[in-house]
Amino acid sequence: MKHLVKTILCGAAVMLTPMIAQAQTIGPKGEAATPSSEIVVSDSSAETLKNGNYTAALLWHDQSDFVNAVTAGATAEFERFGVEVVATTSAGFDAAKQRSDIETALTKKPSIILSLPLDPVTSAAAFKEAKDEGVKLVFLSNLPANYEHGTDYTTVATDDLFQMGKQAADALAASMEEKGTVGWIYHDADYYVTNQRDNAFKTTIENDYPNISIVAEQGISDPARAEEIANAMLLRNPDLGGIYVTWAGPAEGVLAALRANGNKTTKIVTLDLSEPVALDMVRGGNVAAIVADEAYELGRTMAAAAMLDLLDQDVPPFIVAPAVTVTADNVSEGWMQSLRVEAPESLR
Amino acid sequence: MSEQKNLLSLRNIHKAFGGVIAIQDFSLDLKAGEIVALVGDNGAGKSTLIKIISGVYTPTSGDIELDGEAISFRDASTARAKGIEVVYQDLALADQQPVFMNMFLGRELTKPPFGLLDKQRMREESQQLVDELDVRIPSAASTISELSGGQRQGIAIARATHWASKLVLLDEPTAALGVAETARVEDQIAKLKEKNLAILIISHSLDQVFKLSDRICVLRRGKQIGVRETKNTDKNEIVSMITGVA
Amino acid sequence: MVVYIGFIAIFLFFAVTLYDDGFLTQRNLTNILLQTAPATIMAIGLVFALSAGEIDLSFGSIVAVSALTVAVVLQDYPLIVGVAAGLGVGVAIGALNGVLVAYLKLPSFLVTLATMGLFAGIARSMTDLRSVPVMNETFTGIFGSGKLFSLPSLVIWTAIGVGVGHLVYRQTRFGAHVLATGDNPRAALVTGIKVARIRLYVLMISGFTAGMAGLLYAGRLQAAKYTLGESDLMTVIAAVIVGGTALNGGKGSIIGALLGSLLMGMLNNGLILMNLRVSDQMIVRGLIILLAVAVSLRDSKR
Structure with missing residues (x-):
């Protein structure tokens, strides 16, 4: 459930986003996505950047292993080009604290700010000072209201959300032999x-897998209720081939329900890395795959985008970092690719 | 005592809590400048009587006259407004506040034009009061918690006498004090006579009662056993009145 | 008092170690004043509540409800109506706390623990978790980004709050009765102080200051959100205790609370400028607050 909170924050972006299921991830203003792999600072720019004595501040919304991985990715990319990180903060989801963090960080006159604005409305005034002072602003997932690409901010980066849902569908289908x-x-x-x-998963199953049918749909708002929900679902559909769970937290509850029923056949697929869920997968349990975002790559691309802007190069308005499908065969690699840390001991 | 009219008259006071009779048929007169001691065993009704006089309890029946005027107190503050003050066993002092604020607790002095506290005047008047009663404290600005038990008792007595225009009720004023401090507080009580106040004192110490009082009133199980002139009685008589053993 | 020494010590420490990082710049020092303004205003109300022997845990939720009320009302009504509504809900919630505590004789800890949750929920449901922008520029000027004689409005509000708070607390009969009520309620009662009414009033004051803090947040962020004030509970309690106010009543200081609040703001600011990792910022801040509270409480026991 490491992304739940991030998830809640991003809710505000919904107002700006058409809710129809897209065939790809689109930005807060409907922008087309540019893959993060296209955002690269050339080695030839290294000299210019190093001579610029640029600095960066990382002003996050909260602390989590996701944020740690984004920070690590950004910091490593900055280091390559001699950009010094001069402040790192966590607002703990407090909009007022985020505003204070921005003001405090500005004391150190950073050239770049990477940040997840807590929501479009409260962050508009909060980032105004930074914007007016010409700091290069690279946002994660959210965009302050009425900010213009190119003049007010550099870019918005996020996970490739559609890909995450699609890859979850592909992985589950594969484990069920596509029926x-x-x-x-x-x-x-x-x-x-x-x-x-969630919608990307559903769309993919419906469009790409004619022999798989979604026979049960159940919304969940409280992860603690996942076990009851799964129990009810299994009672009505005892021969379910697979279950998609919106993120890892509730997936743990669904797993508990399957175990309690002695069910070893129903496959589970979920999103975001979690040690208990991955452990079941490694031990050949119900979990078929976990789809994760490449948080480290997300951080790298944010840093790269900011530096490109410093070099006066064009940066697209909306960048997405890829998703990675983690199965029992590639847990160590998957963990490394997503978070750039070793997988937990139990999984290796 | 010179012949003068009674300051406080209690006539046939009854007090019952539900079916339990706490005080029955109690009558007593007090004159200004007179100290009357109220003695009796635990549960004899002394505290109930103090609470009736100070307005905390309303008597079930009976009359109270103050200065010849029939009165019925609705609560403690009306009694206070009539010039009756109580020195409670627990002293009722705010420990973390300075002496002068305690002296004027609930009746703080203010100054024009904004009605802010007149701390200087309260300090000066407090100093004067404690000096009069010879309560020796470092300063009127001292915090109560810095003072000894005797000093605190002195403050409580000084406060009561400052505000009482007629009657001071003292509930076990020296129960928690050592020998030297008790003697000092007794001196302070004796001085109150000079201010022409009537004083009703509850005490367990017969030595004290005989040292201070003009008259002694004995209660046993809510009944008034009798009132004696202190100079015309002795401890044996009082003890037998308290215990009921001849 | 300890808070003065601690305040000066930490200020000097940051002034020396963070000189090159701009700690002493006018901009940074102004930032600290602006950032702590709402917490300082909340702290004033809490000093009154604690001094009377009550605690208010609900003020953080009141901040959110008040800020959202102002933001919503200002969408359709003029400035004065919005301000009155924001402060009004603060006082009303404080009065609810106060009536339950003073007249139904429920412990303030439990009452305000419950209303904290209740109004946090109401704040969430008021706008369905949505943030509400504040477009009224007169409002955001007066309560947020404006200036008077080159003094930022938040600094002026802090000064007014501390000035009035200190005067009422130290120089009025009401202030004396608050202290007496917290110190020894029985003594207060027998000397004619209306103890129940004092308890009601201090919780109303705490509601009022929380409402005011909500206005300042709405002005500063030009928006209101249900999370406002949520994280201030611990900061404000710590600021007030470090500032020499007793948790069990009868003793306190408005000036101390101001310094305690500035101390907290200075810590947040300095530890970020030191470029510590976020976890380390939390650890160091926690240790310093622990030390300050311990020393402050030891000091007040003597």
């Missing part, structure tokens, strides 16, 4: 991140 019945446990709230991911 059977599926239960869909989606996040029952107006939240940009989960809605995009």
Whole structure:
């Protein structure tokens, strides 16, 4: 459930986003996505950047292993080009604290700010001072209201949410040999991140896998209720081939339900890395795959985008970092690719 | 005592809590400048009587006259407004506040034009009061918690006498004090006579009662056993009145 | 008092170690004043509540409800109506706390623990978790980004709050009765102080200052959100205790609370400028607050 909170934050972006299921991830203002792999600072620019004595501040919304991985990716990329990180903060989801953090960081006159604005409305005034002072602003997932690409900010980066849902569908289909019945446990709230991911899963199954049918749909708003929901679903559909769970937290509850029923056949697929869920997968349990975002790459691309802007190069308005499908065969690699840390001991 | 009219008259006071009779048929007169001691065993009704006089309890029946005027107190503050003050066993002092604020607790002095506290005047008047009663404290600005038990008792007595225009009720004023401090507080009580106040004192110490009082009133199980002139009685008589053993 | 020494010590420490990082710049020092303004205003109300022997845990939720009320009302009504509504809900919630505590004789800890949750929920449901922008520029000027004689409005509000708070607390009969009520309620009662009414009033004051803090947040952020004030509970309690106010009543200081609040703001600011990792910022801040509270409480026991 490491992304739940991030997820909740991004909910505000929903207001700006058409809610129809897209065939790809689109930005807060409907921008087309540019893959993060296209955002590269050339080695030839290294000299210019180093001579610029540039500095950066990382002003996050909260602390989590996701934020740590983004920070690590950004810091490593900055280091390559001699950009010094002069402040790192966490607002703990407090909009007032985020405003204070921005003011405090500006004391150190950073050239770049990477940040996840807590929501479009409260962050508009909060980032105004930084914007007016010409700091290069690279945002994660959210965009302050009425900010213009190019003049006010550099870019918005986020996970490739559609890909995450699609890859979850592909992985579950593969584990079911592309036939059977599926239960869909989606996040029952107006939240940009989960809605995009959940709908991408559903769309993919419906469009790409004619022999798989979604026979049960159940929304969840409280992860603690996942076990009851899964129990009810299994009672009505005892021969479910697979279950999609919106993120890892509730997936743990679904797993508990399957174990309690002695069910060893129903496959589970979920999003975001979690040690207990991955452990079941490694031990050959119900979990078929976990789809994760490449948080480290997300951080790298944010840093790269900011530096490109410093070099007066064009940066596209909306960048997405890829998703990675983690199965029992590639847990160590998957963990490394997503978070750039070793997988937990139990999984290796 | 010179012949003068009674300051406080209690006539046939009854007090019952539900079916339990706490005080029955109690009558007593007090004159200004007179100290009357109220003695009796635990549960004899002394505290109930103090609470009736200070307005906390309303008597079930009976009359109270103050200065010849029939009165019935609705609560403690009306009694206070009539010039009756109580020195409680627990002293009722705010420990973390300075002496002068305690002296004027609930009746703080203010100054024009904004009605802010007149701390200087309260300090000066407090100093004067404690000096009069010879309560020796470092300063009127001292915090109560810095003072000894005797000093605190002195403050409580000084406060009561400052505000009492007629009657001071003292509930076990020296129960928690050592020998030297008790003697000092007794001196202070004796001085109150000079201010022409009537004083009703509850005490367990017969030595004290005989040292201070003009008359002694004995209660046993809510009944008034009798009132004696202190100079015309002795401890044996009082003890037998308290215990009921001849 | 300890808070003065601690304040000066930490200020000097940051002034020396963070000189090159701009700690002493006018901009940074102004930032600290602006950032702590709402917490300082909340702290004033809490000093009154604690001094009377009550605690208010609900003020953080009141901040959110008040800020959202102002933001919503200002969408359709003029400035004065919005301000009155924001402060009004603060006082009303404080009065609810106060009536339950003073007249139904429920412990303030439990009452305000419950209303904290209740109004946090109401704040969430008021706008369905949405943030509400504040477009009224007169409002955001007066309560947020404006200036008077080159003094930022938030600094002026802090000064007014501390000035009036200190005067009422130290120089009025009401202030004396608050202290007496917290110090020894029985003594207060027998000397004619209306103890129940004092308890009601201090919780109303705490509601009022929380409402005011909500206005300042709405002005500063030009928006209101249900999370406002949520994280201030611990900061404000710590600021007030470090500032020499007793948790169990009868003793306190408005000036101390101001310094305690500035101390907290200075810590947040300095530890970020030191470029510590976020976890380390939390650890160091926690240790310093622990030290300050311990020393402050030891000091007040003597």
